[in-house]
Amino acid sequence: MKPNVLILRAPGTNCDLETAYAFEQAGATTERIHVNRILENTSILDDFQIMCFPGGFSFGDNIAAGRVMATKIRVNLFDTIQNFREAGKLILGICNGFQILIKSGILIPDDEQGARVTLTRNKSGVFTDRWTHLEVKSDKCVFLKDLDKIYLPIAHAEGRFIARNEAVLDELEAKGCLALRYLSEDNANGAMRNVAGACDETGRVFGLMPHPERHIDKTHHPHWTRYQNDPDFATKVGDGLQIFKNAVEYFA
């Protein structure tokens, strides 16, 4: 079956078009839908197998990145999205989408003391756009199936993964939730344990700071002009495409 992907838009979402395109290249059908439509009628979700929170600056990232959108979800859509997960469906958050999944408690649930992890300001204090080498460190995550090392760009100001304490990290690591890591020399935001992306305990909810939709084409790679005469250049695709393909193939 060809899965249908809901690309969730909100004020300030700005990676929705290219993310939809990436899912389509991977074989899915997509619809970009404004969060207001879901707030009006949650049964819209019934038509979809994958829900994607794309990158951008939802509600301006005012207060903190993803915070206002996460608040709307916590208050109004938490159960709806839990049901979506429990129905065996997939949820992906990219960059701002990851921030929303974390801050709404969907990806890593709160405990009695509140949030256990967050994504906060980069160690450098500023927005950074650069490419990073990444390693898959868990076999739990549906989206990272059969992937080992991938190369993707980051572009964020608040991507530093921080847990309340080491015990939280140990527990998440043991459960295979800390699925995607920067190589330590590419940990540009200062994330604990080099975490670039994390999944929930089912492996079906995944969020990451890097942008897989920005590396699906042969000319996305920052060094493609160094390989443009290679025999296989014409048929090359970017590392990020497999993340979308894995999601699509999950429903095959």
Next chain:
Amino acid sequence: MLWEVDIFAAPGLPDIIGSEAAADAADLGFSSSLTLGAAHGYLIQGDLTREQIDLLVSKLLADSVVERATIGKVGDASLDVSLTGAKGRIVYVLPKPGVTDTVADAAREAASEYQVVPEAVRTFKKYWIDGVDDEELDRLARKLLSNDAIEQVAYDKLGFDSLQVGSQYKFELVTVPIRAMSDDDLMTLSREGQLYLSLVEMQTIKEHFVKLDRDPTDVELETVAQTWSEHCSHKTLAGIIEYDDGTGQKRRFNNMLKETIFDSTVKIRENLGDDDFCVSVFVDNAGVVKFDDEYNVCFKAETHNHPSALEPYGGANTGVGGVIRDSMGTGLGAKPICNTDVFCFAPPHLDPSELPDGVLHPRLVVKGVVAGVRDYGNRMGVPTVNGAVYFDKRYLGNPLVYCGNVGLIPVDKSFKEPKANDLVVVMGGRTGRDGIHGATFSSAELTSESETLSGGAVQIGDAIVEKMVLDVMLQARDRGLYNAVTDCGAGGFSSAVGEMGEDIGVEVDLNAALLKYEGLTYDEIWISEAQERMVFAVPKDKWAELKALCDSEDVEAFVLGEFKPTGRLVLKYDGQTVADLEMKFIHKGRPRVVRQAIYEPMKASPITEATEELPAQTVVSKSVWACCNAGKTDAELDLEAILSCLNVASKHWMIRQYDHEVQGGSVLKPLVGVADDGPGDAAVLRPRTCSRRGLVISNGMNPNYGDYDTYHMAASAIDEAIRNAVAVGANPNTISILDNFCWGNTDRPEVLGSLVRAALACHDVSLAYGTPFISGKDSLNNEFRPEGEEPIAIPPSLLISAMGQVDDVAACVSMDLKEAGNALYLVGETKNELGGSHLSLVRNWVGGQVPTVDVEQAKRTYNAMYQATQSGFIRSAHDLSEGGLAVAAAESAFAGGLGAEISLAAIPCAKSDDEALNALPGVDDVGSYVKLFSESNSRFLVEVPVEKSGGFEGLLANANVPFAPIGKVVETPRLKIVAADGTAMIDADLEDLKRRWQKPLDLGDEYAD
């Protein structure tokens, strides 16, 4: 009740606000004993309980994993304690009432999710400062921590307990008794009413109302003044200019722009015939050219200089927002697809004690401008793909901020036409006092705050509001819900509605405008420059659908009026007519401006050492590296100095803060090469993810040459923009360009003369290249007068922005060397053109010949380079500009992680006919120096695989393009350049050169002096 929430970094995490401020304070020469810690926070007003505030803090305002908060009523002693242990006196910095505070707005709105409804919220920053006396504390607060244009400062305690803004406005119609005024009275009115019109213009208005037998209202006068302003009408450059070129030749322009820049475009379009790729030029908010069968592209660059001088963050922020709205307001609305931003600053290392009163330190200007550009572009989701930065002390009081945007627009949506009886619909941000010239809130209008409030003068953007408008607008466009759209820029509704209704007539009800706060007069509503507003002409039967669409995404929209076919502009407020003017008088009634222009040619003189430090000198290079210069040749030292001079030095600190990949079409990024750190010549992107067709964005500028000859400066800027585009693979025959003139006070004939001369070069060179100008903009009067001194004018600053195209991006090339063994070529002719060069700059030389352009040869070169790229002959190409061959070779080599061995022997190099001009102070081998550092135009360093050398050489020879084989790419990471006789000129370690190039402008990573 007013609650205060202070939010601190949790133990073990950095106090980012505090450490940034401390680093800036150290750079600006504040006492080394200073210690500083910070918090950010919220003032929350309303009938709210402590439990409600606790709820908001824990759920919304603070992040319990990384932050800690203190909560209290304003004035509580518990709020005096810093949770990070910082000590000292407390300084609060908060936005003045009326200044856009998007975080506070978001907090207020999101609070309602928890059933908490504050009356008002404001954000602040709070500092604990120790180790300085009161005088230094005050200087720190005013010069570094706050900007008086938008922020207020409170010491120790906030000193107020209420946040209300605005007050009731009682309507009173104001008329101005202009008919009875003398010439002196007219000029006083012009000045004090901030109309800034000339006597002749004021007299014209007076006569008009004498004929009408009535006096104008204030808003009628304002409307005329806005429309007749330099900003809106380009009256100087499109005016009558009597030009004397200094050789006895005189020329009278009836419309200077039309007879130079537009004229060239008209002729090019005629010459191209069926191949004309222009769609709409010099008429819409941006110039439009063809892209593919389904889409056109539009391009516009604006300046936002004066606002950025006053408040760098807000000025640059709204500069980007404004130029994005230009694309959105082109045709029936283009989708913005990339930004390009070019800045001119004073050197950021200026000794703070040299700073004149009333001027922000350039370091703060640089940081503020970069942050402003970053935050608007990134939030809008528009990649910032290209730019440049130039430094010169003359930009100290008057920095330049050029913001450009490219838009993508369906072929059938590229034109607009408002229809009679359409509704005037406004969408987006609300109207406040933002940007009303000189408008200030009087303290009497406020409840309890006695500060003088100037929420008006400076505009702060809210990118998300603009993004929301864009989302809705593109849907409305594709559903055909409106007939025309334009943006609200300078002049606000007055300009936008007035221009859209020029050929029809319009009636406006100013009461209909949605306001940010109460208390605006009808006049303020009409001329407010509040951001993020677009104006539409909407057929009456489409309004309901458009409104429903807006509502569905929480975008505010309202009907402001109607385009009534009366030929008149009618404004109403409270049911009364407050303005009733003929459109013809507003738009066609302005008397022509007549200006004198003189160009005084500078005689070519030999290069000599300057007696004073050149204003573009960025001496940082010398002091930083003086330690390790032993045993180096002069040419090596010169190369190192040029690489680390700020114009040339890496801009990665800025570039990395911009999202240059959003929208998924990035092909060639601003930084390229094996370690993603080489300076790309031009950006390439695919605007349509489903297509291989690419756009190429580049620019050219060199204010240094303007001190010698603005004709050659302009010609060189055009050539540089085009050769940058051609270097990456753009087809030279489908490039379009923009002009942006930033000049001094053109009331002075010699200043205007230098501008006319530059415009003549624009005409000649663009026509010869067949490269049309499609849009342009000017910013005149860029001067700063330090108290009690002569005004300092900026150097003539012409930015040329270029947009090229490629059929398939896979054919593009980057500037980094690719493979050892490949051959290196110098394409183009090298001349002794070191006047205004960067060699002259680092040596502090004056005189010499500035680079000229041989247009016929350049055209042949660009076409041959394009064919060579398309044929796959070229592995890397880098344009030669600042620092000539030596700098280009160093950059290409360290970007590729490979070495280069180069001989200057085969380079054809013309000597000057005047023997005296062939000498350089203290240089024996002048010939080699010219080959290394001359900045002659239309040249490239090209890397070609050996097996393709024959094809490449044959192609260039057939095209009659001068070139020389100069060496090869090698594995060893060194740059070796030898003179014709084999003498080593340069033998340098590339890592070392790269470090010297990367360090100086890395404002995030302080270098040791």
